[in-house]
Amino acid sequence: MTVDIFSALSDEEGRLSGLEKRLATLVLDDVDFVVKSSISDLAERAGVSPPTVTRFCRRLGCQGYQDFKVQLAKITYVGLRYLKPETPSTTPQEVAEDIVTKAQNALFQFHKQIDVAALDKAAHLLRGAEFIQAFGATGNSAMIVNELHNRLFRLDCRIHASNDHSMNIMLSAAARPGTVVVGSSITGRDLDLVQCFNLLRKRSIPTIALTQSGSPVAEAADVVITIDLPEGNNIFRPTATRYAYLATIDILANLVAYADRNRAVKVLRSIKEELVRYRDGDDRQVLGD
Amino acid sequence: MTVDIFSALSDEEGRLSGLEKRLATLVLDDVDFVVKSSISDLAERAGVSPPTVTRFCRRLGCQGYQDFKVQLAKITYVGLRYLKPETPSTTPQEVAEDIVTKAQNALFQFHKQIDVAALDKAAHLLRGAEFIQAFGATGNSAMIVNELHNRLFRLDCRIHASNDHSMNIMLSAAARPGTVVVGSSITGRDLDLVQCFNLLRKRSIPTIALTQSGSPVAEAADVVITIDLPEGNNIFRPTATRYAYLATIDILANLVAYADRNRAVKVLRSIKEELVRYRDGDDRQVLGD
DNA sequence: CGTGCGTGAAAATAAATTTCTTAAGTTTGT
DNA sequence: ACAAACTTAAGAAATTTATTTTCACGCACG
Structure with missing residues (x-):
């Protein structure tokens, strides 16, 4: 994985000296320039000597200037804007x-924190379940659990997705052994979901949460898939965290499928067959367009 | 934007000479090595002379070896695996x-082909609509239009999302002037949607399609937002194209909001207020967790 | 039997790093 | 409180390393 030069650049806990701070500012300010320039160009523009630049790079954890440039280039496309002050975008372009950058950022950050073990555990729990309840409310999480439904029913899972708080309580109270409950909450402060989880724990029904670590929802669940991403503050903009959640669903679904491929492939095949028949033999469509 | 070194590397329409092809293979095979090495290391490993490497870089459209390395590093994180033969992933890790890489790839490719004009036109059409119908069927597109609903109702749009083919026909037949219809189809071969669009065109109701260019759905719509991405072939895996569609929705929603900020902010504010009140003053939640 | 393209050897240039030196600030001892 | 000893930051010059240019050779194709 890439050295995390960004956090280093942004401050480095005061480990940078005066001129080095100047360099850091310059670098953040115009990554493109740095990536294109030689060490002496950069040194000149920053008003320092080349050796200072080399030392600066080393302190950031790179081998030297060239390595620094490469590291910088690597994270240029994704991740850059996270450090820059939010400049409100106005033109459609x-x-x-x-939006695309933020989405990629979300995936990028998510990628660094994926808890594979938790995902795998959740997948096996789901694969073994006789019935799955998926709870998620108010838009974002609703989309996520509906998508989970959409993915898992194809894999021979019996699953119901519910977006209704009151229903969820009833469903929790009615759940029998063999049921597994998945709940999603981006903030982890969906107290109705916590209530469901508590009820389910008392009844020994296993629960899986997709949520923020350390949150009430996380505390209440048996298996926790944590997704901790910073939230933007543009109220006109849906949260980019959704992309990470969607990726989580995709990973989960894939792992469930892999946990018993034969079983999954059987259902997938018959769905496909039926779709093709229904659509008059047009085989070019994605499974579930 | 980054020079598209990848397409150049992968074939270059036969413009590469024998040794240069060898270099290209080596580079694709081990980007990491190249990015870390000096020109002479690379030359040695490829069994060529340094000048050949320089010429190779130039032919690929770079200024020299350093520039080449930087370009390469830029696209290393995103986009790389698209060129490599699909190696089936098996461990959860x-x-x-x-999945994350594919999702980022989808966004990356999408980013290169965004038709801002079409998006902007669509956004203004939506902002001006008295009522919006959103049609999308069978899972993927269903998620997309439901998400569109979820985004737009907050912005003071009157919108209904429907995932039911027969309903869509009825809704199309019933649509009055002032209505705008959005339809999503990943493959563009949703013939029921085409039928709706044809009906709507006859009745002069404007239509917006999110779909593949040149497809039947695209032909039948007034405004076409094209999303052309290669499909993977892992049947256990949902299509990564969904991420691009989701981004499209986000962009659309944002543009609709910006088309009349005051109007949007008013509704957003009252939704927020109501949510905060309902949740006992906990203000930390995303708008629609 | 040229002409042109691909190639590498050697030379020239450019870039980066090391070493050495100085200066400025910090700590410690009296 | 002051100075000596130490530490750290920084640059100049020297050195090393890397890259590119130039030039010459050889092979393929007309």
Whole structure:
């Protein structure tokens, strides 16, 4: 994985000296320039000597200037804007770029924190379940659990997705052994979901949470898949965290499928067959367009 | 934007000479090595002379070896695996990484082809609509149009999302002037959607399609937002194209909001207020967790 | 039997790093 | 409180390393 040069650049806990701080600012300010320049260009522009630049790079954890440039280039496309002060994007072009970048950022950050063990454990729990309940409310999490439904029913899972708080309580109270409950909450402060989880724990029904670590929801669940991402503050913009959640669903679904491929492939095949028949033999569609 | 070194590397329409092809293979085979090495290391490993490497870089459109390395590093994180032959991922770790990478790839490719004009046009059409119908069926597109609903109702749009083919026909037949219809189809071969669009065109109701260019659905719509991405072939894996569609929704929603900020902010504020009140003053939640 | 392209050897240039030196600040001892 | 000893930051010059240019050779194709 890439050295995390960014956190280093942004401050480095005061380990940077005066001129080095100047360098850091310059670098963050114009990554493109740095990536294109030689050490002496950069030194000149920063008003320092080349050796200072070399030392700066080393302190950031790189081998030297070249390595530094490469590391920098690596994270240029993804991740850059996270450090820069939020410049509100206004033109349609900017809006589009910004949204895509944020989405990639979310995936990037998520990628660094994936808890494979938890995912795997959850997948096996799901694969073994006789019935799955998926709870998620108010838009974002609703989308996520509906998507979980959409993915898992194809893999021969019996699953129901519910987006209704009151229903969820009833469903929790009615759940029999053999049931596994998945709940999603981006903030982890969905207290109705906590209530469901508590009830389920008392009844020894296993629960899986997709949520923020250390949150009430996380505390209440048996298996916790944590997704901790910073939230943007543009109220006109849906949260980029959704992309990470969606990826989580995809990973989960894939792991469930792999946990018993034969079983999964059987259902997938018959769904496909039926779709093709229904659509008059047009085989070009994705499974579930 | 980054020079598209990848397409150059992968074939270059036969413009590469014998040794250069060898270099290209080596580079694709071990990007990490190249990115870390000096020109002479690379030359030695490829069994060529340093000048050949320099010429190779130039032919690929770079200024020299350093520039080449930087370009390469830029696209290392995103986009790389697209060129490599699909190695089936089996361990949970690999599955997770692969899904995230594919999702980022989808966003990356999407980013290069965004038709801002079409998006902007669509956004203004939506902002001006008295009522919006959103049609999308069979899972993937269903998620997308439901998400569109979830985004737009917050912005003071009157919108209904429907995932039912027969309903869609009825809704199309019933649509009055002032209505705008959005339809999503990943493959563009959703013939029921085409039928709806044809009906709507006859009745002069404007339509917006999110779909593949040149497809039947695209032909039948007034405004076409094209999303053309290669499909993976792992049947256990949902299509990564969904991430691009989701980004499209986010962009659309943001543009609709910006088309009349005051109007949008008013509704957003009252939704927020109501949520905070309902949740006992906990203000930390995302709008619609 | 040229002409042109691909190639490498050697030379020239450019880039980066090391070493050495100085200066400025910090700590410690009296 | 002051100075000596130490530490750290920084650059100049020297050195090393890397890259590119130039030039010459050889092979393929007309």
